[in-house]
Structures are given as C-alpha cells and as structure tokens.
Amino acid sequence: MxxxxxxxxxxxxxxxxxTEEDKKLISYxxxxxxxxxxxxxxxxxxxxxxxxxxxxxxxxxKPDVKRGxxxxxxxxxxxxxxxxxxxxxxxxxxxSLPRKAPQRNHINTVFxxxxxSLLVFRWSDIARHLPxxxxxxxxxxxxxxxxxxxxxxxxxxxxxxxxxxxSNHTVNTPPENLHSLAAPSSDKQYSRSSSMPSLSxxxxxxxxxxxxxxLSHKKRFKKSSSTSxxxxxxxxxxxxxxxxxxxxxxxxxxxxxLPYASHSNGFSEQIGNEEDSSNAFLTNTLAEFDPFSQxxxxxxxxxxxxxxxxxxxDFSHFLEKLGRDDHNEENDxxxxxxxxxxxxxxxxxxSSTSVDDQDNMIENFEGWSNYLLDHADFVYDTESDSLI
DNA sequence: AACAGTCTCAACCGCCTCGAG
DNA sequence: TCTCGAGGCGGTTGAGACTGT
Numbered sequence: 390m391x392x393x394x395x396x397x398x399x400x401x402x403x404x405x406x407x408t409e410e411d412k413k414l415i416s417y418x419x420x421x422x423x424x425x426x427x428x429x430x431x432x433x434x435x436x437x438x439x440x441x442x443x444x445x446x447x448x449x450x451k452p453d454v455k456r457g458x459x460x461x462x463x464x465x466x467x468x469x470x471x472x473x474x475x476x477x478x479x480x481x482x483x484x485s486l487p488r489k490a491p492q493r494n495h496i497n498t499v500f501x502x503x504x505x506s507l508l509v510f511r512w513s514d515i516a517r518h519l520p521x522x523x524x525x526x527x528x529x530x531x532x533x534x535x536x537x538x539x540x541x542x543x544x545x546x547x548x549x550x551x552x553x554x555x556s557n558h559t560v561n562t563p564p565e566n567l568h569s570l571a572a573p574s575s576d577k578q579y580s581r582s583s584s585m586p587s588l589s590x591x592x593x594x595x596x597x598x599x600x601x602x603x604l605s606h607k608k609r610f611k612k613s614s615s616t617s618x619x620x621x622x623x624x625x626x627x628x629x630x631x632x633x634x635x636x637x638x639x640x641x642x643x644x645x646x647l648p649y650a651s652h653s654n655g656f657s658e659q660i661g662n663e664e665d666s667s668n669a670f671l672t673n674t675l676a677e678f679d680p681f682s683q684x685x686x687x688x689x690x691x692x693x694x695x696x697x698x699x700x701x702x703d704f705s706h707f708l709e710k711l712g713r714d715d716h717n718e719e720n721d722x723x724x725x726x727x728x729x730x731x732x733x734x735x736x737x738x739x740s741s742t743s744v745d746d747q748d749n750m751i752e753n754f755e756g757w758s759n760y761l762l763d764h765a766d767f768v769y770d771t772e773s774d775s776l777i
Numbered sequence: 778a779a780c781a782g783t784c785t786c787a788a789c790c791g792c793c794t795c796g797a798g
Numbered sequence: 799t800c801t802c803g804a805g806g807c808g809g810t811t812g813a814g815a816c817t818g819t
Contacts, residue, residue: 403788403789404788404789405787405788405789406787406788418793440790441789443790444788444793445787445788448787448788449787505780525786525787525788526786529785529787531785532785532786533784533785534785570785690798
C-alpha cells in the first residue's frame, strides 16, 4: 500500500501567498489555535494544502518569528555550529578510514559512522540556538550567504578546512579562527550583487574565470558531491540506528577503527556489553557529536542543554571557547592518527583511483567517496536489504 | 531600453519520525 | 505489534528582483 500524497486535490493554489490568504490563516489560527493542519484550509477558506498552511505559519506568520537581517553574532553562531558539526563528521570519517587497502569491515565502519552522522546534523539544531529564527531561514541564509563567504575565504563550506591547491584565489591562507569569517559589523547584509562578489565573477590572476566559472553557483554545488551521493546511498539503506548498532556488534564495526576507541571515556568498553549497551552507546555517541550536550563548555560556562540559551544569552565567551576547543581537537587528531584527509580537493580526478593506490586514496576523500559508491553493493545485499 | 545572466528566498517536494488507535 | 497519518525535516526549485552589457 502506498501512501497518499500529502497535497492531493483539484484547485489547490501553489506559489506565493497573498496578503488576503495570510489574513485568513492568521485569523483562523488566532481563533482556533494551531494543529489539525489538514482541516485548516477548508475551515479557513483557503485553497491551499495543510502542509503549505503549516509552513507559512511556522516560518513567516507566527508572531514570534524573527525576520530580516542576521546579526554578525548570529552569523558567528551559525558558522561555529556548522563547523563544529562538520568537523565531527570529518573526524568520524577520518578515524574510520583504514590506511591500507579497504576491507569489507572497514567499509562497513565508514558506512556506520556516516549513518550516525546523518542522524546528528540538523538545521533545526542550529536554529534552536538562534532565538526566534527558523531552521528554514538559517538554512537559506547559509546557502545563499555564509557558504559563499567561506568559499571566498578559501574555506571548504562542508569541511571548514582550507580549500586545497586552489591557486586561483588571491587569498590562500585561512583566517586564524572562524570568528573572522563572519562579516564585519558594518557589513551585516550584503546588498544584492553589490558589495559581495558573486562566485561567477571569481577570476584567476590573469583575469580568466576560474574553472566552472560559467556555471551558476547552484550548478557548481550540485556538480560537486560524490559525498552527497554516498550519503544518499547510505541513507537509503540504513533505516535506523539499531541496524547500525546490530551490524556493528556482529563484528563489522572494528573497535580499533572507532574514533572513541582511543578516548578514555569508556565508550569502547560499552561496545562489547549486552543489549543495554546499545542505548548507552547511542546516547554517548550522539552526545559526543553534539557540541551543546556533553562538551566541557557546559561545565565551564554553565550552558545547560535545554534552557539557558535564551534571548539575552551572551555567546561571545562561548564562541571563543568553542573555537579554541575545535582547534585543539583538530591538533589532537592529527597527532593521533597521523594522516589528514583533504576532503575538499575536488580538483583531483579520483574516478581512476585503484585499490593499489592506497596512499593517494587516503589523501583524498573524494576518492574514497567514489570508491565506496563503486563498491557499496558489496556491503549491502540489495535483495534482502541487509548488511552482508 | 532591452535583454541575458545572476541572485535571493519563499515555497514546494519527498522522505522520515513518532504517536495514536 | 502493526498501520496510518500528522507533523517535521533537509534539499531543491523557480518567480521575481537586480545587475551588467
């Protein structure tokens, strides 16, 4: 049995909402309250689907939604949180990748780690720390402003690492910390195509457009990511954390390759325990990748997980500490694992990467992504839809 | 002035989660 | 325990505004 589409019905209007429609929706919700979205259009006299009504209300009409320009402080928070979570993601992958030829269990490990990371990153998590901002607005602001600003600074917006071997830009060194990536206070909002150079106008030193310069930024980002395809592939196969964990505990998850195996936080000990360890493992894993949960920041700055981030909370101290924290963690990683992945080096052609070319593969995540994509069917049995 | 290219962001899409029955 | 649907989520689209030639 297939699910009915959310918005079926003739004569349903799409596209931009009119003032009249807004008034009807506001009036109805003021009178009857939120909820029961499916019935609202009919009762409010709107030719919209319930989902559209809910979105319009939660993102734009709700009285406590903050609209308009993002402050530099808000920008910093977004960048910091995105960087923090992005780093965790890279960290997991980095620790999962073997130095030598990939084995099936290694690939499983990578898939496991990616799968868990998929469950960790959410725009709504970031939006939660920006009072009155919606996840949709944060997401849009990231995609249209902050991501481009990072690229201008030669920072990979996915990994927050310096863009490798990019001699096309005039600026090659990343800023000392992420604070400097936020626009100066006098530049709170770029005006349309004026103060902010567009991607398509980036040029080489000789004035010729950078590679791909003729493409719109949308097309460029679309083109980019074998990582995205990899994640989609994983997401399609893994339906719950329990599957990940059960697969892990059956032996495909190698303790020696786990990021937390080398930490003295007891995670590795929990893996071998009985059923109860699943929840503890999950809780601890998710907590570790959430900078707002079990971070030392909590104890040092008394940020409680659920309540202390109110309207007047001063983030500056927190951000400073978070920046230091991430920086230190990065150093620790490099020492501990002795190799680094330049996930952003998209200029290298990787499709020809062979298993024998191990060291090159290690150095290039794109290569790994493509490799895993090419070999993913060895990991999952498409017939039984299970790990094999 | 006209046109093409680019940018922004509100809105949509499709999938997922979770709770009620 | 299972099914179903409301609500939630991130990714993507496309109309309209803007800029450059």
